[in-house]
Amino acid sequence: MEPTTATFFDLVRPQLQAVESRMRQSADPHHPALETAIEHLLAAGGKRIRPTVALLAGSLLQAPDDRLVTLAAAIEMLHTATLVHDDLIDGALFRRGTPTLNAQWTAGATVLTGDYVFARAAQMAAQTGSLAVMESFARTLMAIVNGEISQLFREQVPQTLTAYQERIYAKTASLFELAAEGAALLAPGSAQAHEPMRRFGYNIGVAFQIVDDVLDFIGQPTQIGKPVGSDLRHGIVTLPVFKYLEQHADDPLARLAIAGQTLPADQVDQLVATIRSSSAIDESLDEARRMVDQASDLLEPLPDRPERAALIDLGRYVVQRTL
Numbered sequence: 001m002e003p004t005t006a007t008f009f010d011l012v013r014p015q016l017q018a019v020e021s022r023m024r025q026s027a028d029p030h031h032p033a034l035e036t037a038i039e040h041l042l043a044a045g046g047k048r049i050r051p052t053v054a055l056l057a058g059s060l061l062q063a064p065d066d067r068l069v070t071l072a073a074a075i076e077m078l079h080t081a082t083l084v085h086d087d088l089i090d091g092a093l094f095r096r097g098t099p100t101l102n103a104q105w106t107a108g109a110t111v112l113t114g115d116y117v118f119a120r121a122a123q124m125a126a127q128t129g130s131l132a133v134m135e136s137f138a139r140t141l142m143a144i145v146n147g148e149i150s151q152l153f154r155e156q157v158p159q160t161l162t163a164y165q166e167r168i169y170a171k172t173a174s175l176f177e178l179a180a181e182g183a184a185l186l187a188p189g190s191a192q193a194h195e196p197m198r199r200f201g202y203n204i205g206v207a208f209q210i211v212d213d214v215l216d217f218i219g220q221p222t223q224i225g226k227p228v229g230s231d232l233r234h235g236i237v238t239l240p241v242f243k244y245l246e247q248h249a250d251d252p253l254a255r256l257a258i259a260g261q262t263l264p265a266d267q268v269d270q271l272v273a274t275i276r277s278s279s280a281i282d283e284s285l286d287e288a289r290r291m292v293d294q295a296s297d298l299l300e301p302l303p304d305r306p307e308r309a310a311l312i313d314l315g316r317y318v319v320q321r322t323l
Contacts, residue, residue, distance in 0.1 A: 042080065084102075136178055161242050169206070204295050216230055299312065
């Protein structure tokens with residue numbers, strides 16, 4: 001059974017409501033179509049895990065609440081902007097059961113809307129009043145975009161575990177890192193917590209993406225919103241494939257995938273079924289659990305407050321979720 005999120009969400013629920021309101025606040029005058037698009041994007045929902053990390057980390061270190069809410073809103077807006085561009089690049093017509101923006105608008109209008117949401121996120125990050133937060137925000141955005149460019153321009157060359165780790169940092173872990181570290185940067189007198197919080201966010205983000213990659217093999221298409229083995233169908237090799245190859249180095253289909261070749265649908269189905277029945281799934285989840293355990297250990301020197309226990313609970317949720 002999937003763990004409840006009540007424990008860690010309840011501690012910041014009023015702040016999360018303020019984050020939702022903050023994201024919907026109008027900025028400078030803009031075209032009404034942008035307002036409609038932003039509301040469409042935000043209404044699609046999501047777990048709001050990243051802003052929850054920021055709110056819990058900041059509350060643990062007693063960062064000012066208004067600046068913390070602004071940071072959390074900036075992070076979720078940044079995440080939303082990346083999804084707009086991701087869906088366009090991937091040609092995705094639905095996300096979380098809701099039509100994507102590019103399913104309704106032209107490519108040009110979709111790109112410009114994503115750009116606007118990026119800019120709105122940056123404006124909110126600047127409104128935290130912290131140059132250090134703004135620098136961290138900019139580095140994160142550069143990492144995300146560089147990761148997408150690297151993915152788009154990848155050639156049929158052997159895929160490596162190092163390249164995979166770099167990709168999931170850019171795709172997912174960098175935003176979690178920003179959430180935790182950025183919250184610490186806003187807390188007065190918390191300099192010693194900056195690095196532990198950054199590493200906490202990194203570990204949780206890596207674990208989150210590993211679980212996503214496992215669900216790509218074992219999840220139900222109706223739940224995960226895409227066909228099983230979607231990454232392999234696009235020529236993307238993830239941790240379960242690497243774990244499988246550690247024990248089955250001569251598997252011809254896995255070797256073709258690692259070599260950078262996009263497999264036909266029937267061969268993808270065969271390889272997915274083989275990996276699902278192997279130990280690679282459990283080994284990948286074990287890796288995610290190790291990352292979460294390390295993240296929890298990083299919190300030990302920090303104040304013994306309810307938010308610290310909630311962050312540990314959030315880590316457990318990350319590796320036990322089914323969506």
